[in-house]
Amino acid sequence: MAPDLGDALVPLNWADAQIAVFRERLGAWQRTRPYELVMERNPNAPEIQFLAAYQKKPIDPLLVGDTRAIINSIGAALDILWMLILRRHDVEPGRDSSFPVKRSVADFEAAADVLKRKYGCTDEELAAVKRSKAYKGGDDFLYPLHQLDSQPWHYRLLLTKPTVDAGLIGRTEGAFLYPTPLTGQHKSILAGIPSRARFRPTYSNVALASEVFLDEPAFLKPDMPAALVLDRASRTVRAIVEKFP
Numbered sequence: 416m417a418p419d420l421g422d423a424l425v426p427l428n429w430a431d432a433q434i435a436v437f438r439e440r441l442g443a444w445q446r447t448r449p450y451e452l453v454m455e456r457n458p459n460a461p462e463i464q465f466l467a468a469y470q471k472k473p474i475d476p477l478l479v480g481d482t483r484a485i486i487n488s489i490g491a492a493l494d495i496l497w498m499l500i501l502r503r504h505d506v507e508p509g510r511d512s513s514f515p516v517k518r519s520v521a522d523f524e525a526a527a528d529v530l531k532r533k534y535g536c537t538d539e540e541l542a543a544v545k546r547s548k549a550y551k552g553g554d555d556f557l558y559p560l561h562q563l564d565s566q567p568w569h570y571r572l573l574l575t576k577p578t579v580d581a582g583l584i585g586r587t588e589g590a591f592l593y594p595t596p597l598t599g600q601h602k603s604i605l606a607g608i609p610s611r612a613r614f615r616p617t618y619s620n621v622a623l624a625s626e627v628f629l630d631e632p633a634f635l636k637p638d639m640p641a642a643l644v645l646d647r648a649s650r651t652v653r654a655i656v657e658k659f660p
Contacts, residue, residue: 416657419503423496423656426488430649433488437481438642444475445625450577452616452623454608465593466584466606466616468577474627479572482629485645486564492652493549493557496659500544504534516549516561523550539660547655556648559633573627573641579605580622587612597628597635 416424449472455465493514501508515526527544530536549557563572574597584590589609605621608614616623626640634644 417659420496420499420656420659423492423499424653426491426495427649427653427656430485430488430492430645433481433485434642434645434649437478437485437645440475440478440481441627441642444472444478447472448618448623449474449575450623450625452618452621454614454616455604457607462610463589463607464610464614465604466579466608466614466621468603468605468623470575470577470601470603474573474575478627482572482641482645483568485649486560489560489645489648489652490564492656496656500530500536500540500659501534503540504536506534514547514549515544516557518551518558520548520550520553523548523553537660543655543659554651555633556644556651559631560644560648563629563631571630574630574635575625575627577603577605577623577625579624583620583622584608587614590614597637 449470450468451471453467453469455467457463457465493516494512497512497514498508501512515523517523517526524545527541530544531538531541547557548554549561551558566572576595576597578595579592581592584592584606587608590612591607593604593606595603595605627642628635628639629641629644634641
């Protein structure tokens with residue numbers, strides 16, 4: 416990477432270290448068994464009961480603080496990169512100078528073009544900025560993460576979701592998994608169990624686990640837990656910095 420851009424990696428190095436702390440803290444919260452498992456009557460089909468999980472312990476508030484700090488630090492790396500690019504061309508960035516993350520590709524490219532038109536940046540530098548695709552529908556992480564970073568602090572940031580082991584549930588004849596949406600509700604229906612089974616759920620016989628997700632539509636997918644999103648976002652920005660001419 417270019418030696419004059421090294422400062423842009425400092426907040427990323429901190430973010431990566433904090434992601435490891437986030438994972439440890441999440442594991443500790445999961446080990447507290449934050450959900451209560453109960454069997455509930457199904458009013459529409461009495462022969463099937465619902466296996467439900469109620470969240471009885473709130474998520475560790477430090478996880479929320481960790482997440483906000485990590486998101487802010489990843490975004491700061493891009494802003495520092497932008498500042499260093501301007502300083503290459505003897506321009507002292509203003510207080511509002513920031514890496515362009517825009518709602519549309521047209522707005523993004525217009526903001527990026529300012530580098531060349533106004534500040535005299537090279538074609539290679541401009542091309543490197545445009546390769547980031549930091550706009551809605553471009554890179555999978557940069558725009559959604561920017562949206563989270565822009566939210567007021569009182570907005571909900573993390574959603575929790577309990578999960579059960581399909582194999583263990585399948586050992587009870589007639590049992591089936593119930594699709595649990597990522598809604599962040601304190602109650603989740605996990606499975607349907609035949610009433611005749613007299614099933615008594617425990618953490619062991621359903622292998623109850625839990626995961627946390629970022630409350631951003633682009634990330635609300637079963638394969639995109641918060642820790643993975645943060646890690647991949649950090650890697651994305653690191654690649655932009657390290658490959659910048």
